[in-house]
Amino acid sequence: MPSFRKWLLAGLLVLAPLIITLWVLEWVVSTLDQTLQILPAQWHPDQLFGVHIPGLGVIFALLVVLFIGALASNFVGNRLVTWWHALLHRIPVVRSIYSGVKQVSDTLFSEKGNAFRKAMLVEWPHEGMWTICFLTGSPAGDVLNHLKAQPGGAGADDEFLSVYVPTTPNPTGGYFIMVRRSACQELAMSVDEALTYIVSMGVIVPGHSKKPPLKTLGTPAPTPSA
Structure with a gap:
């Protein structure tokens, strides 16, 4: 019995972190794969390749983020983002939620931000x-x-x-x-x-x-x- 308990605990210490890590990765990949649903049906990878390829949603989401970031970094994109922010700030209820989330995200993700000093x-x-x-x-x-x-x-x-x-x-x-x-x-x-x-x-x-x-x-x- 002492050996059985020792082996059981040793096995849990090895498998538990691995299982949790794989579960989190599977949840992230499956969630980001849903972003492919915004593509037209004829452009969907499942239709093009005839098979579901996990992880394509991650690449697609990354490309979308990079594209929006590049667009927002130039003069025209910055003007569009400013117009979009002004529009959302005029909508009741949405204004309160968006304003708070925007301030937190600016603090956490901005290169000049310093949330925890x-x-x-x-x-x-x-x-x-x-x-x-x-x-x-x-x-x-x-x-x-x-x-x-x-x-x-x-x-x-x-x-x-x-x-x-x-x-x-x-x-x-x-x-x-x-x-x-x-x-x-x-x-x-x-x-x-x-x-x-x-x-x-x-x-x-x-x-x-x-x-x-x-x-x-x-x-x-x-x-x-x-």
Whole structure:
């Protein structure tokens, strides 16, 4: 029985990642293959070749994305995209959804975008418990005015930061919070390393790098006396 259990676990450790990877790839390929349905029936690969070839939808979707990207990069295409955005912003309901999605996509996919700027440590959800978060920016406007008006608001030597606290093992869900700069610590790891650490639920610890040790963004806490 001990050997049986050992072999079973060893087999699961080998097969589980492979099966999940193949399942995800199969779902992606089958989903993108549906993009071929926009072609006329006589141009459909199944009609031309007489057999279904998996993966042609992936190539077709990539070509469509590249074509739209090339079109949007020139002057005429840019004018068309601007006109399209203005049109969608005039449609009720659609305007609200499209505007929010557009802002997020611009932040995530733009070459100048920097959605997650730094990996940091923050006490969450209460004092004494720490978790990894990502710096996304700084609050401003009326939000910042209300934060400074709160008891113990940021003073001249402190400020508030906007951070994203992801969940594990799915970092696409999480919490957006605003904390004082002095309450955060910058980590000597890249954003990719921090994401790997989160997705693995702490199993995969980022290797030691030549970066400097943890850097406290605010005033370090006093060392308790002996």
